[in-house]
Amino acid sequence: MPEALDDYRLLARRLQVEAVALVPGPNFTRALGHSFMSHERPFLLVVPAEGVPAAIVPNLELGSWEQVGFKGAVFDWRDQDGYAPAFAALASHMPLKRLAVEGQVMRVFVHHALRQAMPDLEILDAEREISGLRMIKSASDIAALEAAIGLSERALFKVLEGVRIGQTEKEIEGALIQALFAEGADNLAFSPIVAAADNSARPHAHARADYEVQSGDALLFDFGARKDGFCADITRTVFVGDASEEGRAVYDTVLRANLAGLEVTRAGVTAHEIDDVVTGVLEASPFADRIRTKTGHGLGRDVHEAPYIMRGNHEVLPAGTVYTNEPGLYGPGKFGVRIEDDVLVTKEGCRTLTSFPKELMIVG
Numbered sequence: 001m002p003e004a005l006d007d008y009r010l011l012a013r014r015l016q017v018e019a020v021a022l023v024p025g026p027n028f029t030r031a032l033g034h035s036f037m038s039h040e041r042p043f044l045l046v047v048p049a050e051g052v053p054a055a056i057v058p059n060l061e062l063g064s065w066e067q068v069g070f071k072g073a074v075f076d077w078r079d080q081d082g083y084a085p086a087f088a089a090l091a092s093h094m095p096l097k098r099l100a101v102e103g104q105v106m107r108v109f110v111h112h113a114l115r116q117a118m119p120d121l122e123i124l125d126a127e128r129e130i131s132g133l134r135m136i137k138s139a140s141d142i143a144a145l146e147a148a149i150g151l152s153e154r155a156l157f158k159v160l161e162g163v164r165i166g167q168t169e170k171e172i173e174g175a176l177i178q179a180l181f182a183e184g185a186d187n188l189a190f191s192p193i194v195a196a197a198d199n200s201a202r203p204h205a206h207a208r209a210d211y212e213v214q215s216g217d218a219l220l221f222d223f224g225a226r227k228d229g230f231c232a233d234i235t236r237t238v239f240v241g242d243a244s245e246e247g248r249a250v251y252d253t254v255l256r257a258n259l260a261g262l263e264v265t266r267a268g269v270t271a272h273e274i275d276d277v278v279t280g281v282l283e284a285s286p287f288a289d290r291i292r293t294k295t296g297h298g299l300g301r302d303v304h305e306a307p308y309i310m311r312g313n314h315e316v317l318p319a320g321t322v323y324t325n326e327p328g329l330y331g332p333g334k335f336g337v338r339i340e341d342d343v344l345v346t347k348e349g350c351r352t353l354t355s356f357p358k359e360l361m362i363v364g
Contacts, residue, residue, distance in 0.1 A: 004031045005047050007133050012049035015126055017098040019048040021114075025105045026301035027130055029229060032068050036061065042083045042110050046094060054094050056086045087117035100126035128306065135298060135306050136320035141230065142344060145300070145322060146353055148189070148227035149342055152234055153356045155179035156221060163363045165215055165241060169194050169207035176223060185225035189232055190303050192223035200237065201336040203292055203328065213364070215241030218335035224303070231303045233324050234354055235340030240364040250287055250329050250337050251360050257281035257327035258339045258358065261295060265343060265350035267319040271309045278327050279311065287329045290336075296324035299342055321345040322353070 008020040008031060022028045022045045024038040036043060041058040048054075053072040057065050062076055073093050077086035096118055101111070103125030115121055137145070158179045163172060173194040180188065195205035196213045200220040213219060217240045224232030237254075239247055261278040275295040282291050294310035299322045307315045309323055317323070323345070328338030341354040 004033070005053060007031075008047040008130070009049060011126075011129060011133065012047065012100065015100050015124070015129060017049070017100045017124060017126075018096050019046050019094070020100045020126070020130065021046045021106070022102060022130070023106050023110060025102070026134065026305070027102060027105070029301060030134060032070070034064070034068050035229065036064065041079070042087075042113055044090075044110065046090065046096075046099075048094060051094075054090055056083070056090055058083075083113060084116065087113045091117040096121055098122045098124065100124045100130065102130050103127040104131075131302075131306055134300055136318055137300060137322055137344070138320075141300065142322070142353075144228040144230035145232070145342065148185075148225045148230050148232035149234065149353050151183035151185060151227065152180065152223065152225045152232040153354065155183045155185075155225070156223070156234070156236065156356060158183075159221075160238065160361070160363050163213070163219065163238075163240065165364050166212050168209055168212055169196055169199065170209040172213070172219075173207040176221065180223070180225045183225070185227060187226040189224035189226045193220065193235075194223075195220045195336075196240070197335060198333050201330040201332050201334060203330060203336070203338070213240050215364075216244060216247075217241075218243075218247060218337060219363070220336060220338060222338065222340065229301055231299060231301070233299055233303050233340065233342060234356065235326055235328075235338045236356055236358075236361075237337045237339065238361045238363050241362065243360060243362060247335065247337075248360060250290075250331075250335075253282065253285040253287055254327050254329055254337045254339050255358055255360075258325055258341065261325040261327070262341070262343065262350060262352060265317075265325075265345055267317065267345055267347045269317055269345075271307045271313040271315050271317060271323075272311050274317075274323075274325075275310050275313075278309075278325070282327060282329060285329075287331070290329040290331050292330045293326075293328060296326045296340070298323050317345050319345055319347045 075086040296309040326340030330336035
C-alpha cells in the first residue's frame with residue numbers, strides 16, 4: 001500500500017470526517033504512485049480515517065489498476081451495466097456520513113452518484129486541505145521539477161537561435177513544441193503562450209497565424225514541459241531586432257520586481273508579503289497602470305496549485321514550497337513584459353530552479 005495513503009487517513013481524522021475521496025488528478029496520482037485518465041467513467045479512491053481503503057474502478061482499467069498494488073476493496077463496473085451498482089456496493093461496504101472531497105476536481109455526476117447511494121451523506125469541500133498536502137516537495141519531487149525546467153530551458157535556447165523577422169507567432173510556437181519533445185518532455189505542462197507586439201500585452205494570449213514578427217517587437221514565451229509527473233512554468237520576454245527606450249524601461253521595472261521577490265523569499269514568509277514587495281516595485285514605477293496579475297502561484301504536479309502568491313493570502317510558506325515569481329506589466333495596444341522563475345523556498349532563503357538568463361535579450 002503506498003505510504004502516501006497514510007497522509008489522507010490522517011487528514012480525514014484532522015477534518016473529523018470518516019473518509020477522504022480522491023478522483024483522477026494530481027492528488028490521486030500522488031496517493032497511488034500511478035496516473036489515470038479522467039474521463040466519462042467514474043473512478044474513485046476512498047481513504048477512511050480507520051480501516052482499509054476502497055476504490056470504484058471502471059472494469060476496463062482493472063489491468064492498469066493491478067499495477068498499483070492496492071490492498072483494499074475494489075468495486076468495478078462495466079459500461080453495459082452502469083456505475084450505480086458499484087456505488088451501492090461501496091455504500092454497503094463503507095457506510096459514510098461525512099466525506100471530504102476535492103471541490104475543484106470532483107465532477108458533479110460523481111457527487112450525485114455518491115449522494116444517490118448514500119442519501120444522508122454530508123460532502124465537504126476540502127480542496128485546500130487535500131491539495132495542501134502537495135505543497136512541501138520531497139527531494140524526488142524537486143528532482144522531477146528540475147528535470148522539467150532544465151529541458152524546457154534548453155528548448156527555449158534552441159528556439160531563440162532560430163527566431164527571425166517575418167516568422168509568425170504560430171511558426172515560433174510550433175518550433176517550441178517540437179523542441180520541448182526533442183529535449184525529452186513527457187508532455188506539455190500547458191499549451192504554450194507565444195505572443196509578440198500588442199498580443200504580448202494579453203497575459204493569456206494565443207499565438208496568431210496571421211501576425212509576422214517585426215523589428216522592435218516584444219516576444220513573450222510562457223511555457224513548460226511535464227516530466228515524471230511534474231511541471232515547469234517559465235516566462236521570458238525578449239525583443240526582436242531592437243528594443244525601444246520604453247521597452248527597456250518596462251523590462252527593467254519587471255526585472256527589479258522579480259529580483260525583489262527573490263530577496264524576501266524564505267521559509268516563514270507569507271504569500272502576501274512576497275506579493276506586496278513585488279507589486280510594490282511595479283506600483284512605484286511610471287507603469288503602475290499596466291499591472292494586471294498577482295505575483296504567482298504554487299507549482300508541482302499541477303501548473304497552478306497552492307500557495308497563491310497574492311495580497312490578502314497570509315498563508316505561511318514552509319521550506320520545500322515551490323512557487324512562480326512572475327511579475328508582469330501589460331500595456332494594451334502596445335506590448336507586455338513578464339519574467340517568471342520557479343522558486344524553491346528554503347530555510348536560508350530560496351533557490352531559483354530556473355537558470356535561463358534574465359538580462360534583456362535581443363534576438364533575430
